[in-house]
Amino acid sequence: xxxxxxxxxxxxxxxxxxxxxxxxxxxxxxxxxxxxxxxxxxxxxxxxxxxxxxxxxxxxxxxxxxxxxxxxxxxxxxxxxxxxxxxxxxxxxxxxxxxxxxxxxxxxxxxxxxxxxxxxxxxxxxxxxxxxxxxxxxxxxxxxxxxxxxxxxxxxxxxxxxxxxxxxxxxxxxxxxxxxxxxxxxxxxxxxxxxxxxxxxxxxxxxxxxxxxxxxxxxxxxxxxxxxxxxxxxxxxxxxxxxxxxxxxxxxxxxxxxxxxxxxxxxxxxxxxxxxxxxxxxxxxxxxxxxxxxxxxxxxxxxxxxxxxxxxxxxxxxxxxxxxxxxxxxxxx
Amino acid sequence: xxxxxxxxxxxxxxxxxxxxxxxxxxxxxxxxxxxxxxxxxxxxxxxxxxxxxxxxxxxxxxxxxxxxxxxxxxxxxxxxxxxxxxxxx
Numbered sequence: 146x147x148x149x150x151x152x153x154x155x156x157x158x159x160x161x162x163x164x165x166x167x168x169x170x171x172x173x174x175x176x177x178x179x180x181x182x183x184x185x186x187x188x189x190x191x192x193x194x195x196x197x198x199x200x201x202x203x204x205x206x207x208x209x210x211x212x213x214x215x216x217x218x219x220x221x222x223x224x225x226x227x228x229x230x231x232x233x234x235x236x237x238x239x240x241x242x243x244x245x246x247x248x249x250x251x252x253x254x255x256x257x258x259x260x261x262x263x264x265x266x267x268x269x270x271x272x273x274x275x276x277x278x279x280x281x282x283x284x285x286x287x288x289x290x291x292x293x294x295x296x297x298x299x300x301x302x303x304x305x306x307x308x309x310x311x312x313x314x315x316x317x318x319x320x321x322x323x324x325x326x327x328x329x330x331x332x333x334x335x336x337x338x339x340x341x342x343x344x345x346x347x348x349x350x351x352x353x354x355x356x357x358x359x360x361x362x363x364x365x366x367x368x369x370x371x372x373x374x375x376x377x378x379x380x381x382x383x384x385x386x387x388x389x390x391x392x393x394x395x396x397x398x399x400x401x402x403x404x405x406x407x408x409x410x411x412x413x414x415x416x417x418x419x420x421x422x423x424x425x426x427x428x429x430x431x432x433x434x435x436x437x438x439x440x441x442x443x444x445x446x447x448x449x450x451x452x453x454x455x456x457x458x459x460x461x462x463x464x465x466x467x468x469x470x471x472x473x474x475x476x477x478x
Numbered sequence: 479x480x481x482x483x484x485x486x487x488x489x490x491x492x493x494x495x496x497x498x499x500x501x502x503x504x505x506x507x508x509x510x511x512x513x514x515x516x517x518x519x520x521x522x523x524x525x526x527x528x529x530x531x532x533x534x535x536x537x538x539x540x541x542x543x544x545x546x547x548x549x550x551x552x553x554x555x556x557x558x559x560x561x562x563x564x565x566x567x
Contacts, residue, residue: 221513273516296518302525303518304567306537313567332518346517346541 154361155378156284156396161185166196166231171239174281178240183282183394185289186236187384190228190275197224197231205246206231229277233258233270236279241266257343269340269392276388285397288341290333294389298332299325307332309354311369326389330381331355333391338364338379341393355379483531488550495526505547512546527553 159177164170164186177184197203204211210230217223230250237260238245249261258268269280269289280289298304304313312331316324335350342348353372354365362379364372376398381391485505492500496519500512509515524535533556543549 218507218511219513222511292518298518300566301522302529302566303521306521306525308567316567336517347538349537 154363154375156183156394157181158183158185158378158380158392158394161187161278161382161384161390164188164232164236165193166235174236175240178281178283182284182396183280183287183392184240185382185390185392186232186279186281187291187388187390188232188277189386190225190272190277193232193277194224194228197228203227203231206234208246208249210250225272225277229270229272232277233268233279236281237263237266237268240281253343255343255345255347257340257345269337271336271340273388276384276386278390280392280394282394284394285399286341286393286395288337288339288393289391290336290340291388291390292329292333294326294329294383294387296329297325299328304328305351307335307350309351309365309367309369311365311367312354315357327358329389330358330391333389334362334379334381334393337391337393338377341395483554485547485550488527488553489546491526491530492523492546496522500546505550506545508544509546523549531556533557 157180159181162170162173162177162185164174165188174184174186198206203214207214207227207230210226214223214227214230217226231245233250234245234248237243237248241248241263248263250258251261252258258270260266260268265283267282267285267287269287271278271290273291274293276291278289278291280287298307299316304316307328308316308331316327316331319327331354332350334355335353338353339345339348339350352367354367354369355362356365356369358381362381363374363377364379366372376396378394378396379391380394381389383389485502489501489505492498498512498514498519504512509520520540521537524537524540527533528535531553533553535553535556539552540549543552
């Protein structure tokens, strides 16, 4: 299977990091995100599930996914759903240095997950058997997928629905023992790419392909010619536990974000405006009573009384947040 | 070519070929509520049904199905394939 980092195309990507809800592995995840702009995280369902809270705490973590969780009838399906979302939220919380409870997962028209209000990070989720896999990137888009490397695919007729003509020829040229793992690799690459572009299987897998293992990987047209350039990176890893893990990362070209901390990803103009308003407010509070102006409504003078000044369109009539809750009341971009 | 036109035959294919222990009680269950069901099983089922019925099944339509019962209905209505399926890969 692919040796990590063998591809010379696209942005780099570190090896998947195994994590629990807590632990030192998250430091490595943050380091990967800083160094590569992307990180891959995985956990075993059996290891993570005991750490997943229940009741009100789980409801708080799942947020809007709570009702979906309740709709799932089968206990195994529910548990995996909850555990995968909790992992995703802890992963996002770790790299954004934010509270996982406060992060809201939302879904696009094709079911693609994203973090509402945190578009500096793109996320992707995959689970199979007892493996949960999360991809994070600050570069643009990411899609991830995993399958057991020994899952039987070749010879089951799947190739006709999965492979391009070029891939079918390439697979047929391999030795018999190489064919199934190679098809599993192709499958995970296709899933990862189609997730990254938000299409899922609506984008027919026979309409795009990938070259053989061991060479720089890029999307190919059905005839095997190149379909994407250096803006995309594809990596496949084989975990010791027998899973084939693939990731597709799109570099949107906005540069490498070094600091993903949720509090430093705010819109600078917005922060400047708020800070300026707060300074004016402080200056007024420190000034002698007569210098504050004759028409100032009394309720604006006390930010803690909960009153919002009467609205006449003047910026200084709006009660600003107190210093202690400034960060928590400011919406991130 | 004979095929799983009846629901029992259809479920028999799922049990025998996919190894999933599903029966009549599961026909109207949402696919997301069937443990282990995933896109690989879905495509394998499409492949099996095409081979057994000689009909071309629309993957796009099957992707929109929410239950096994809906997939069975799609297969029953599918037109005959214009070309026979190729070798099993």
